Amino acid sequence: MVSKLGSFLSKVGFHLEARGPELDIVCGMEVSNKTNYKVKYKNRIYFFCSDGCKSHFEMDPEKYIA
Numbered sequence: 001m002v003s004k005l006g007s008f009l010s011k012v013g014f015h016l017e018a019r020g021p022e023l024d025i026v027c028g029m030e031v032s033n034k035t036n037y038k039v040k041y042k043n044r045i046y047f048f049c050s051d052g053c054k055s056h057f058e059m060d061p062e063k064y065i066a
């Protein structure tokens, strides 16, 4: 029963993650996944609210992913 609930929750989590809005991991705000400020890094696309946040991420991606 517990594992059933766990797999249900991970399915829901995946569902939410797959559909946006996306989180700007530099400043923490939600951004539309239609924004032009995005970077592909390690097979994932990261979205940003502005060119500033995008450049911060590009300078040191690992800092924000960790």
Ligand SMILES: [Zn+2]
Binding pocket: 024, 026, 027, 028, 029, 048, 049, 050, 053
């Ligand atoms: Zn931002």
